[in-house]
Amino acid sequence: MTSNVFPALGRLPDLARAGIDGLRTTDPDLYRMLEAEYRRQTDTLVMVASCSVVDPSVLVCSASPAVNVTAEGYPGRRFHAGCAQVDEIEQLAIDRACALFGARYANVQSHSASVANEAVLAALMRPGDPLLGMELRQGGHLTHGAPASMSGQLYDAHGYGLGPDGGIDYDQVRSIAHQVRPKVIVCGATAYPRAVDFRRFREIADEVDAMLIADISHIAGLVAAGRHQNPIDHAHLTTTCTHKQLFGPRGALILSGRDWDRPVGGTTLAARIQRAIFPLFQGAPAVNTIAAKACALGRCATPAFAELAGRIADDARALADAFGRLGYTVVSGGTDNHIVLLDLTPLGISGLVAEKALESAGIIVNKNHIPADPRPSAVTSGLRIGTNTLAARGARPADMSRCAGLADRVLRAVQPVDDRDHVLDPCIRAEVNAEVVELCRAWPLPGYPAG
Numbered sequence: 001m002t003s004n005v006f007p008a009l010g011r012l013p014d015l016a017r018a019g020i021d022g023l024r025t026t027d028p029d030l031y032r033m034l035e036a037e038y039r040r041q042t043d044t045l046v047m048v049a050s051c052s053v054v055d056p057s058v059l060v061c062s063a064s065p066a067v068n069v070t071a072e073g074y075p076g077r078r079f080h081a082g083c084a085q086v087d088e089i090e091q092l093a094i095d096r097a098c099a100l101f102g103a104r105y106a107n108v109q110s111h112s113a114s115v116a117n118e119a120v121l122a123a124l125m126r127p128g129d130p131l132l133g134m135e136l137r138q139g140g141h142l143t144h145g146a147p148a149s150m151s152g153q154l155y156d157a158h159g160y161g162l163g164p165d166g167g168i169d170y171d172q173v174r175s176i177a178h179q180v181r182p183k184v185i186v187c188g189a190t191a192y193p194r195a196v197d198f199r200r201f202r203e204i205a206d207e208v209d210a211m212l213i214a215d216i217s218h219i220a221g222l223v224a225a226g227r228h229q230n231p232i233d234h235a236h237l238t239t240t241c242t243h244k245q246l247f248g249p250r251g252a253l254i255l256s257g258r259d260w261d262r263p264v265g266g267t268t269l270a271a272r273i274q275r276a277i278f279p280l281f282q283g284a285p286a287v288n289t290i291a292a293k294a295c296a297l298g299r300c301a302t303p304a305f306a307e308l309a310g311r312i313a314d315d316a317r318a319l320a321d322a323f324g325r326l327g328y329t330v331v332s333g334g335t336d337n338h339i340v341l342l343d344l345t346p347l348g349i350s351g352l353v354a355e356k357a358l359e360s361a362g363i364i365v366n367k368n369h370i371p372a373d374p375r376p377s378a379v380t381s382g383l384r385i386g387t388n389t390l391a392a393r394g395a396r397p398a399d400m401s402r403c404a405g406l407a408d409r410v411l412r413a414v415q416p417v418d419d420r421d422h423v424l425d426p427c428i429r430a431e432v433n434a435e436v437v438e439l440c441r442a443w444p445l446p447g448y449p450a451g
Ligand SMILES: *Cc1c(COP(=O)(O)O)cnc(C)c1O
Pocket: 050, 111, 112, 113, 114, 115, 117, 140, 141, 143, 188, 189, 190, 215, 216, 217, 218, 241, 251, 252
């Protein structure tokens, strides 16, 4: 009987068990740290907008023997032997990425979205060329032209921002574009609670003959599930990380739709991107991570994921409403995606103080700039809160007033010493933390044994 069952499982379970046993006996310190991190994740309410939680099946891909393969190049065109299986794995990831987003071209090798963005910019521009992206302080990403990143140092970067309603000021985008004639316009954001109109960005890009890159790192799950406009055929290229809303491993995808074979620099756009990732920016791909991307992308194509993505957005709207009812200033007045941005100015506490006080009670969020924030980025005046992990744990819109209420009890009680330090009544901290732990028991991380 067993011989019919176990051959189907193969040797991976034994390998995983041997790895756990070996780590525990040969490196108990590291084992203890990893166990402690596991416990931290199960016993805190993670509401960091850039976080999600991968399924154990995705974890297992990351830890599979595919990690041992050196596979410089692309499927069918490697610089090393022994790549037949990993060719299949990478092709599967490519096919699933194209199917999920309706793309004609996908590169699944980039190690992070930052690398993907820098590679895409390098493929399309020369140093000194004008670039137009969303200002970091208005919600854009470092790699969209901020001075601290290569994108801001290598190119002549210009920024657009928000209008008075907290939405992107498309008229400003158009007028700056006509003024600076950028080679590339980047849209998409890292701390922007509203929907992005990719069609409108493409109209502007076409007016000034610029290439359009849509970076959907934060909203890729909503796009995949049809809950946000899909940029694939509006942007020339779409980039996304795989570890935020796709619930996958740390890494990224570069995608293209109808413009994939458009001529660029004597070749096609797709061929140009292939070379930009390897060999311009990276060496051999992390094949184990590509397997994990394939696994996550497969899960994103299921009805269960569509339901989850819908609930992520519904939860966020309910959370924004709940904070509004508690008297908080919600930036832009609400949300269209998974992000709720709070302006803490009326409370008189910095984002850093709020973040630290909440963490001490088991609520994990991150400090964030608000529009026109006077404080530096290590301090800020706002909080960014996201619903990816809460929704994955099973939380529903009706549960959001309880989550907002827990955060409110801490934020109302916290006494700032200055912008960095605070005092919090230990009784309130303990009370809130006890409720957080109770909620974490009621909403276990899906697939992660607790206890
Ligand atoms: C998080 C993020 C990135 C960077 O992703 P990494 O994989 O961490 O480098 C890029 N762009 C946007 C819009 C992001 O939100």
